[in-house]
Amino acid sequence: MLELRNIKKYYNQGTVNELCLFDNFNLSIPDHQFVSVVGSNGSGKTSMLNLVCGSIAADGGQILVNGKDITGKKEFERHQSIGRVFQDPAKGTCPSMTILENMSIADHKGNCYGLRRGKNKGKAGQYQELLRSLNLGLEDKLEVKAGSLSGGQRQALALLMATMSPIEFLILDEHTAALDPKTAELVMELTGRIVKEKQVTTIMVTHNLRYAVEYGNRLLMMHQGAAVMDCAGEEKARLQAEDIFQAFHEISMGYGN
């Protein structure tokens, strides 16, 4: 259970450009929920993810995980139970290290990074199986540097690596936005499969309204730091892309966008 309570967030505080993004923003996400978040630019989607992950600090309010306050925890501490995939495929892997080395680091997440050998021959077969499930032909490229892969391959690998270790939350920050339509489709299918398999609580920010409707069991539409639409379960299942497109259009029009 993830809870955001009375979150306040200001940008450029104390200047003429002061902008209040969140004013008493509340959100709670029960375990195993897959939330898709849509909204126009500047609506607070990515800020919300950054607040959860600790990349930016809140100016007020609390963030709780299973009832425990994590507001004061550092970014890296929070990531011990969070897997995150960024919009930029380059952020999820280390370019000058091989796929095997990358996966070894990801597999070891949550444990102590000590002086044991990083490369575990016994695990290579297991990694190959995981890579085979991507259907991108990466299983034979364990010794290839991650930097030489294409954006789609890197993003798929990043997604795989983010979910290799046991995590409580998966944070997807427009993770298909930089990919071509076909690869984006593939990465989304993979996302759906992994989330279903691992039963991990997921927050996915996307600009693709169709993905938001097709995937997940809750939909959140953000506008100016508030959730203007929030439907889950049955209601979400009945939702059509046209409905939210209409809603999206209305909020954008209403504010002169």
Added chain:
Amino acid sequence: MALILSVLEQGLIYGVMALGVYITYKILDFPDLTVDGSFPMGAAIAAVMISSGAHPLLTLFASFGAGALAGTATGLIHVKCRVRDLLSGIIMMTALYTVNLRITGKANVPLYHKVTIFENQMAGRLFGGALAPYGTLLLIATIAFGVKYLLDWYLGTHSGYLLRAVGDNNVFVTSMGVDKGMVKIVGLAISNGLVSLGGCLFAQQQRFFDSSMGTGTVVIGLASVIIGTSLLKKATLLRVTTSVMAGSVLYKACVALALRYMKVVNLQSKDLKLVTSVLFLFILLAAQERKKVKANA
């Protein structure tokens, strides 16, 4: 022959230092100037310990430890006080100048006729007879390659993987739930430990300590790393650490040749630093990748 021998000896000693610079410059992507202080620091510790009759083997561990402390201090200044990387190195480099003088108590310590790591009963017995002229070189090579293999081993551990990851993509390290600041501090500690170890060996091979001997260390280190990693890039069979050591020997050879021909063109030994800088500039130019497409074509 004597020239080749001294090039190899000094090249390998500076190679140990260059391995340290390789960690910060290439792996961590951190231009660390602490090196100019931690190299003479190792020498100062060697000088004091040798003068007071300590076992020369102990000087190796003591100087590594002291260098690691200096690196940790640079890391703390950078990570905890949020000082820019270049500036935190400069602060430590300046501070270490005094620290080194405090360690030795004077600006110059000669080490002639003392029991050093190269001149003791053990070394005399191991490298007696026909091997005697090469004793120092063999010992330096053993230590240098020992250090290289230790570093290779470390870079293959989980902790070493993180070190490589943090210079590559520090967002990724944070996503792995690891404090990237800590990883940087560990890297700086190991790096300066190696640099200090190089200084310790240098002082014992040259048989003196001088408070100003650190000036320009970083240039030598960078030149070695760049020669090693760029010019020997084609030699894929070599490990990068081996290339760095080879780069250091090559650099020393260049300087030795330059020194030899300086007299011919009427340059004096006081011109050495200028010659070194020009040499470094040429190395940088030679190492630059040839652009396949002209910028304004």
